Amino acid sequence: MRFMPPSFPVSFPVSPPGTIPILIAPNPILKAKAKPVAKADDGAVRELAAKMLASMYLAPGIGLAAPQVGQSLRLIVIDLMPDNKPAPITLINPEILSLAEELATREEGCLSLPGQYAEVTRPARCKVRYLDLTGARHEIEADGLLNACLQHEIDHLDGVLFVDRLSALKRNIIMRRLAKEQRQKREDDRRR
Ligand code: NI
Numbered sequence: 124m125r126f127m128p129p130s131f132p133v134s135f136p137v138s139p140p141g142t143i144p145i146l147i148a149p150n151p152i153l154k155a156k157a158k159p160v161a162k163a164d165d166g167a168v169r170e171l172a173a174k175m176l177a178s179m180y181l182a183p184g185i186g187l188a189a190p191q192v193g194q195s196l197r198l199i200v201i202d203l204m205p206d207n208k209p210a211p212i213t214l215i216n217p218e219i220l221s222l223a224e225e226l227a228t229r230e231e232g233c234l235s236l237p238g239q240y241a242e243v244t245r246p247a248r249c250k251v252r253y254l255d256l257t258g259a260r261h262e263i264e265a266d267g268l269l270n271a272c273l274q275h276e277i278d279h280l281d282g283v284l285f286v287d288r289l290s291a292l293k294r295n296i297i298m299r300r301l302a303k304e305q306r307q308k309r310e311d312d313r314r315r
Pocket of ligand 1: 124125232233234235275279
């Protein structure tokens with residue numbers, strides 16, 4: 124998830140070491156329902172989470188789900204950088220236990236829809252259960268930015284993008300604009 128436009132355009136011809144390229148919509152992996160992680164306390168899972176965090180910080184973004192880096196697994200990383208200091212959370216097999224009836228609207232963006240932003244309305248609070256990288260179980264209750272971020276990222280695990288929460292009209296406008304901008308970017312990259 125991304126909330127603020129980056130202050131300068133960053134374009135890497137290849138991914139820097141330790142990062143994974145982020146898939147851009149439309150892509151069938153982004154629309155698929157991801158599979159549960161079989162074992163949370165596992166070297167490969169730790170390695171993937173570390174690469175996802177590095178890719179997210181580079182982007183830059185505040186949340187990233189494994190399907191966005193081509194891994195159809197129920198794993199997300201989030202860092203809201205409170206006080207501008209890193210505070211990463213890795214959530215394995217997150218499950219929404221409850222959602223508030225009250226709604227809240229916030230501007231959202233997504234690293235898989237670069238440059239696109241829209242106001243999204245979601246339940247104002249959520250309670251989520253997940254496993255950490257040691258396999259320990261946690262529960263968190265969130266409102267505000269963390270709430271929106273958790274719901275946005277867990278949506279990714281079910282093949283749902285923030286534009287799927289908008290009207291068909293708004294979604295089509297954004298998807299057409301994204302396709303046009305990506306086409307333009309590819310042409311610019313070729314000329315460089
Ligand atoms: Ni996203």
